[in-house]
Amino acid sequence: MKEIGTGAIVVATLALASTVACRNRSEAIPSSTSSATRAPIVSAAPAPSASAPTPPATPAPEALEEKALESALERWNAATNAADRSGLEAMYAKNLTLYERIVTRGAAVKAKLDYVAKHPGFSQKLESPSWSESAEHRIARFRKTWQSQGAAPGSVDAYLVFKQDDGAWRIIDEGDVQTARKMSAKIDTFRKNWKERVWDCPLCSDPELGDDPPSAGPPLGPDRVKASGALPPGAPESIEYGRAYFPRFASAVDVPLFLTATPQSTNGDGRWFYYDAPGADAGAAAGETKHLLECAIGGHFSHGSVPANAKPDPGHVGDPKVTTTTRLEKRDGVLSYERYIYAADGVMNFVLCTFDPTYEGYFYAIVQRMGRSMRAISGGQAGRVVRVSQPYTAE
Structure with a gap:
């Protein structure tokens, strides 16, 4: 048997170690086919359909004001018909003109409630309202017709003047054309005398x-x-x-x-x-x-x-x-x-x-x-x- 020398053994050992080391390094590197986690794929949002509904437009300030005034007119009429004290108090300004007389809110409400109490079955309706403005005032003009038990119906060309007060439209003047004419004639006579x-x-x-x-x-x-x-x-x-x-x-x-x-x-x-x-x-x-x-x-x-x-x-x-x-x-x-x-x-x-x-x-x-x-x-x-x-x- 041929004896191998010490130098040959060392060389062979080093060669084997080198081969194992290289093999181990190659196993440590993941292959392109490994199961490593990938970033998720996000689908693009679909394009909006041409028929999709659009958000409602914000109402113009003028439209909001018109709606608030119409609501105020309706609430005043409802409170009058119902003899609703709190409802009327919410509608009148602290001081106002009531049929050509300057009165307080309390006096105006009392006058309205007293009138309804003295006329059982009282009700009024408003027809053909129209609106105009004068500086900070908004004026409602309408035909007012009323009736009560045992009395003939009445009708006048009435008006209400509204003004913004503490964030709400309140009445500062209530009257009608016929009463204003009578009062004007009375004042003219008073001045002449x-x-x-x-x-x-x-x-x-x-x-x-x-x-x-x-x-x-x-x-x-x-x-x-x-x-x-x-x-x-x-x-x-x-x-x-x-x-x-x-x-x-x-x-x-x-x-x-x-x-x-x-x-x-x-x-x-x-x-x-x-x-x-x-x-x-x-x-x-x-x-x-x-x-x-x-x-x-x-x-x-x-x-x-x-x-x-x-x-x-x-x-x-x-x-x-x-x-x-x-x-x-x-x-x-x-x-x-x-x-x-x-x-x-x-x-x-x-x-x-x-x-x-x-x-x-x-x-x-x-x-x-x-x-x-x-x-x-x-x-x-x-x-x-x-x-x-x-x-x-x-x-």
Whole structure:
């Protein structure tokens, strides 16, 4: 037997090890046919069909407003027929004009409920409603027909004026053409029969001031109104109004006849009206507040300065354009009411009042009437054009 040398054994061993190592490495590499995990195949979404429905279009703001107003008209009619107190309260503004009279929401609802209660079987229907707009107001006009047990049916050309209030359309004016004509004729007769009156003006007799007590013309609004709230000492329960005129800056305002007037300011810009409780002179001497109510009324040049928040004034139409601002706030223990109107002719007119908050209900109704009845009139230092005053209504 031929003996193999040590060197040959080493060479053979190394060759075998090399062969095994290479074999082991080749097994560690997965083949192209192995079962390794593959990324999933995602199918493409099918193309939309030409007949697939499209999402509904968002209604235009005008369409939404029209729908809301029509709904408001229907709800008012339903609440009236059902004598639904809460339903009517939701429809009326805090203050409104009800058949030519300025009333509160509560008074309007009471009047409607009382009428239905006195007419058993009452029902009304609305026909041919149409809509128009005037500044921020939306006006519904319709034929209103009503009937009740034992009474002949009635029918009038009626209207409702809506205004946005706290996110809802609320009624600020309710009436009909026939009633408005009757009231207009009554007012015309009243004005023809108006007898000249003057405000009490103790200081007008002072020769240094050289002024006569101001004369009162027929008021723009109702001549006599029942007071609201608690009566201040000595104040009347039935408040009579007259029309005060301020010639230099051409304006007119309804002012209670029981107030006391001052002479015109030395430059003629306006004058003050105030009310003192009986015996107030003694209180004033002791350092107490004298006037329960005092108002400055007049005007001056605005030099084109008009606040950005001024809105069209409902008491004026046509040209020159007139805008207004109103503010009520508490200052130093008294309530302060401010109403301004701004005209394109550069004149600003105002009613500025402060009053005792103890009698807020009484005096607030008065200052509102004064502010809302303020109108620019023709003439004055600025030579204002002739214009017709719009009726006094709620806003």
